[in-house]
Amino acid sequence: MIMADYKKYNTDGRSSEDRALDKFAEMMIEKINTLQNDWKKPWFSEGSLTWPKNLSGREYNGMNALMLMMHCEKQGYKLPVFCTFDRVAGLNFNKDKQGKRQQVKDNNGEALPQATILKGEKSFPVFITTFTVVNKETREKIKYDDYRLMSEERRKEYNVYPKLQVYNVFNVAQTNLQEARPELYKKLEAAAGVNRPLNQGDDFSFPAMDKMIKENGWICPIKPVYGDNAYYSISKNEIVIPEKRQFKDGESFYTNLGHEMAHSTGAENHLGRLRPASFGSAEYAREELVAELSAALVAQRFGMTKHLKEDSASYLKNWLDSLKESPEFIKTTLTDVKKASHMINQHIDAMQLKIDQEQSQEAEQKQEKAPTMYYASVAYLQTTDATDRLDKFKNDGNYDALLTEAKEYDQGDAPELSKINLSPTKYRGDDLLVEDEHYAVVYNPTVGGTYDVMRKVSAEEIKDNIIRYDLPEDATDDVKKVAKLMEKEEVVAQEEEQHYHRGR
Structure with missing residues (x-):
């Protein structure tokens, strides 16, 4: 095992947090060793996994997501969904009106199979921050969710105490959910579909990041300019990156930009991570690891593949040495990765929401501008007509062909006003x-x-048809409404004409 010379956390009376950090360090060393042997490999297998979630669909934070994805790759898990032992056990019961637990049953009243963790399966640790909220005067505790709903003024009445706890989770592949709860499992599979940006290769595009650049939507300006280097300038607080067309493909442009965005989160007025450090120093190398892991996480969340930057490959040995020598290194690094990736994801999500809202408004405006359409019956085919082909298309579910065939029955004559309706x-x-x-x-x-x-x-x-052929007595009610509208429009036009002449 590669961990023979690794300095572990508190070997005497080690806590669950210590053991979890040891495991994370082991996995990180193994991953970096792999990259050291072939630094052109991606941080995560191409297109392998989406962002890890729990059974309720809630995403894990950056630190946990990073380690869970590495865990999935190592164990060969295809579905990045995790759950605790208690969460799986809870699927077997629901509560009645009195709050008592009742065994879950199907529509026929039969008890559903027991959902359970498979025998012999081992859990994986994740860090969850819980919050205790206490009133400063009464010392009464309230739920954190209730605290979040309070105004800023009311929040001042409470103290909030965060606590980092370790929870043990299992991948859904370690459960019998696929057999015991097949409907739930299918939903989890559907929700885990890869969310890739539009197009691939040279035409690869990521609208949210494109809009962020164009509208200056990031925490600092992003300037694509023709050149050779991508970097974040601390003194100018700006990102400079070569133009997209200079990269081998669009994906490389966005993932390299993600690396520099991660650096920029460390500015003093944001996460305050960046300190003056000489090129090649241990602190400089650690910052490169934070940027690389943050960019890899963001890329994975949005269906992209992040390869190790060529100029970051020189830090691989430094990262390995730091992981082996300093137990604190893995904790501080992963904490910074969590914060940086979260900030980037928040901004991308906000920009995507803005895009969705703009597209929705645009669609509504188009709908408002679109003229109201009516349905005019041009051919009524009964059993005596030759409807065999239409019947076949209908029975086969080939509705496109059915519509194409049906259009042939339209002779192009003016529609009868007695056969036109809104529905x-x-x-x-x-x-x-x-x-x-x-x-x-x-x-x-x-x-x-x-x-x-x-x-x-x-x-x-x-x-036009009413003007040309007059309004027949058997015109439909919808057509008669159009005729009444015509009369009103004519009256208004006459009044405007009279007003015009009086004005002269």
Whole structure:
């Protein structure tokens, strides 16, 4: 084992925190040894895992996420979802109205199989910070969630005491959830899909980071300029990075930018991590490790692959020596990685939310501008008609082909005003099978089955037909409403015309 010369935390009466940090250090040394043998390898296998979560879908923080991903790679776990023993046991019960535990049953009243951790499986440690909130005067304790909902003024009445605790978790592969709770397991699989930015290769794009650069949405300016070096300037508090087209692909641009963003989080007015350090010193090397691990974590969260920076490869031996010689090194480094990656993720998430909101508003505006469309029946096919092909397409579920076939029944004549409605379904049993921008097909299974082929028309087209052919007595109510609107528009136009002439 590579840990023979490793100085462990407090070998006498070691706490669960000490043992967890020892395990983390061992894994980090093993990972860096692998990179030292081939520094061109990525920090994590390409496209292997998404960000680790618990059963409720909540993401683990940077420190835990980093070690859990390494743990998944080492053990071959495909689904990065973890749970405690108690959480799995809790799946077997729910509480009734009196608060008593009742065994979980299916829809038929039968008890569901017991969800459990598989025999012989070993847990993995994670660090969870819990908070005790105490009123300064009454010494009464309240829940941290309630404290977070308070105003800043009310919060001043309480003291908050954080405590770092170690919890032991299991990967879902170490449970029988796939058999005992198949529906839950399928949801976990679906939620673990890789969230990759748009396009790959040269066209690789990450809209949230692009917008962050363009709108100066990061904690310091990011300046893509033609050049050879990417760096964060402490004195100018800015990131300079070569233009995207200079990198071998878009992914390399974003992951290198992530490295420099991690450095910038250490500025004095943010995390206060950066200190004047000479190039090549132990402190400088530690900062490089913080930036590399933070960038690798962020990249993994958003479906990218982070390779070790070429100029960071020279620090591999220094990192190994520090991990082996200083038990405190792993704790302080992982704590800084947690804070830096969290800050980057927060800003990216905020920018993505802004993009989503803008796209939603744009879609709503387009919807508002889009004219109201009506459905004009242009062909009504009954059992006596040749509907064999339509029946086959319907039965096969090939609705695109059905719509294409149905369009052939439109002769292009002006739609009858007695057959135009706002809704495509008018009668009991009507089923809108398929529609596109211009046509729709409604099927009704009663009386052997009928197909109503409809062309979509605008209010302006209806108005033109009314002007051309007059309004028939059997016009639909929706068409009559359009006609009334025409009358109002005509009155308004006449009043405006009269007002214009009086003004002259």
